[in-house]
Amino acid sequence: MEVGFLGLGIMGKAMATNLLRHGFKVTVWNRTLSKCEELVQHGASIGETPATVVKKCKYTIAMLSDPSAALSVVFDKDGVLDHINGKGYVDMSTVDADTSSKISEAIKAKGGYFLEAPVSGSKKPAEDGQLVILAAGDKALYDEALPAFDILGKKSFFLGDVGNGAKMKLVVNMIMGSMMNAFSEGLTLAERSGLNPATLLDVLDLGAISNGMFKLKGPTMLQNSYSPAFPLKHQQKDMRLALALGDENAVSMPIAAAANEAFKKARSLGLGDLDFSAVHETYKAPDRSS
Numbered sequence: 001m002e003v004g005f006l007g008l009g010i011m012g013k014a015m016a017t018n019l020l021r022h023g024f025k026v027t028v029w030n031r032t033l034s035k036c037e038e039l040v041q042h043g044a045s046i047g048e049t050p051a052t053v054v055k056k057c058k059y060t061i062a063m064l065s066d067p068s069a070a071l072s073v074v075f076d077k078d079g080v081l082d083h084i085n086g087k088g089y090v091d092m093s094t095v096d097a098d099t100s101s102k103i104s105e106a107i108k109a110k111g112g113y114f115l116e117a118p119v120s121g122s123k124k125p126a127e128d129g130q131l132v133i134l135a136a137g138d139k140a141l142y143d144e145a146l147p148a149f150d151i152l153g154k155k156s157f158f159l160g161d162v163g164n165g166a167k168m169k170l171v172v173n174m175i176m177g178s179m180m181n182a183f184s185e186g187l188t189l190a191e192r193s194g195l196n197p198a199t200l201l202d203v204l205d206l207g208a209i210s211n212g213m214f215k216l217k218g219p220t221m222l223q224n225s226y227s228p229a230f231p232l233k234h235q236q237k238d239m240r241l242a243l244a245l246g247d248e249n250a251v252s253m254p255i256a257a258a259a260n261e262a263f264k265k266a267r268s269l270g271l272g273d274l275d276f277s278a279v280h281e282t283y284k285a286p287d288r289s290s
């Protein structure tokens with residue numbers, strides 16, 4: 001099966017490599033074309049533009065940074081729309097429902113098929129084929145893409161109309177971003193009040209709020225090590241989009257709003273390209289107001 005893949009960042013590179021490893025023929029494109037070379041070593045072909053990839057493949061997957069990138073790859077010159085007639089497009093980027101709907105409408109108007117399929121899980125789950133896929137849109141395209149989803153993920157959900165996948169993903173990441181801030185505050189409070197934060201990790205792990213994120217990120221956060229698996233700038237984008245969803249639905253979200261402010265502060269300190277756990281640094285900084 002020949003599939004296209006647009007966007008070879010942290011996630012896209014791992015996902016496309018996984019498809020190649022499992023026998024898919026993959027044609028890749030990335031805005032910075034040099035990033036395609038590593039995939040060629042794993043057997044990929046290169047498409048010069050998104051349009052040429054779409055033309056060659058029955059369906060094309062995209063994994064791009066944000067709404068503006070997702071829109072640009074579809075609507076700009078030599079973009080996805082040029083050859084989408086009769087083809088499928090599966091956008092796995094994390095975007096808002098409005099962006100996804102715009103893309104879906106444009107693709108359908110040109111005779112193509114659209115599925116949004118954002119994912120839960122980060123760099124390691126992407127490498128291990130352990131993502132959770134939150135799909136919505138064209139059900140026939142979902143069924144066609146399932147063999148690829150079965151390689152990329154441990155579980156796929158089909159959530160109905162376009163927008164539901166995007167919303168589910170934003171709700172999940174809003175909770176995750178809020179938890180990361182509470183966790184960072186707790187680590188800092190433990191340390192400043194004379195406790196051993198490593199012992200706090202052990203205590204947390206044995207209780208009712210034990211979870212994979214504390215377990216995975218806690219030890220590296222204690223070493224001030226923030227090698228990016230999920231870049232902080234993307235987590236802040238997700239908080240921003242989740243808060244907009246809260247606005248649309250008149251849902252008061254004070255905790256998410258505070259977490260968003262902390263991620264914005266971290267970005268202003270130049271931490272945007274580090275892992276989202278680097279928000280911890282904003283809690284460690286001395287409070288000049290006291």
Ligand SMILES: NC(=O)C1=CN([C@@H]2O[C@H](COP(=O)(O)OP(=O)(O)OC[C@H]3O[C@@H](n4cnc5c(N)ncnc54)[C@H](OP(=O)(O)O)[C@@H]3O)[C@@H](O)[C@H]2O)C=CC1
Pocket residue numbers: 006007008009010011012030031032033035063064065066068069072073092093094095119120121122123229230231234235
């Ligand atoms: N990392 C993670 O743990 C997870 C990330 N996600 C989501 O997946 C998506 C990708 O994340 P990740 O791989 O980490 O991000 P990266 O920042 O590593 O990669 C972003 C990709 O988008 C491309 N891109 C950015 N702007 C444009 C543009 N204007 N036109 C075309 N291409 C563009 C980049 O190209 P170039 O190489 O040229 O810069 C790159 O291929 C995001 O939506 C993120 O929120 C979802 C789950 C987990």
Ligand SMILES: O=CCCC(=O)O
Pocket residue numbers: 094119120121122173230
């Ligand atoms: O969008 C990124 C999610 C990261 C994760 O689920 O660990």
